[in-house]
Amino acid sequence: MKTDVIGDGDDLLFLMGWGNRVDGTNERWFATRLADEGYRVTLAEIPTNPTDFDREYLSPAASIRDDLDDPTVVGHSTGGLIAAHLRPERAVYVSPWWAFYGEKLRGWLLEWGSKLPVSVPLVPVDFDREEVGPRVTDRGWERVPDRVSPAFVQEIRAAQASMPEPSVQARVCVSLRDTVVGLQGVGDRLPAERIHLYNGGHEPFAAADRGAATAVVTDALVAVE
Secondary structure (H helix, E strand, O other): OEEEEEOOOEEEEEEOOOOOOOOOHHHHHHHHHHHOOOEEEEEEEOOOOOOOHHHHHHHHHHHHHHOOOOOEEEEEOHHHHHHHHHOOOOEEEEOOOOOEOOOOOOOHHHHHHOOOOOOOOOEEOOOOHHHHOOOOOHHHHHOOOOEEOHHHHHHHHHHHHOOOOOOOOOEEEEOOOOOOEOOHHHHOOOOHHHEEEOOOOOOHHHOOOHHHHHHHHHHHHHHHO
16 A cells, blocks of 8 residues: 655544545645644555455555554545454544445446456446546546456455444544445444534545535544544
């Protein structure tokens, strides 16, 4: 995993979402806002086509965490799924990919193909730029892969099914307009009082009013400390 560090203060591990980059404009803007709250933010960029969740996602994330001093964890999207498997006490999950949304990556062709251990990216990514947020940059979208492998989808499904329960301190930040991940995965695991809502799409840092959306995340951070 690629990493970078922003800020100076208490350690915070930011496990980014699928397709996010440590040098991405919006990602760094968000990390800087977290750093402004008094954190030393370690950004971690995850691979986009892993075929082994534990080896390529969980173990590297655990290694980064272990090099930090008891960090608070913020996990976005796929990073939120990885973060949950780390079992942190203090965590904020942002639009976590704890369930699939509707038929996304679940059509009949994929259902048939995903039974094969194929690691070649064959499955079209079926969410649009607008679903992520209006502030998505041209460069950022160009670097998002347009396909994943059946093996990747298998690994995500297995990780969702085996996901540990979030800690009693954990908070989740979501938008009810998110059509990239399934919000039922959040509602099945956390009570309403620990779920914070922001206005926007899948990424609060790509929302039209990203300042207000990100403030929801920083408020959740205060609640878990």
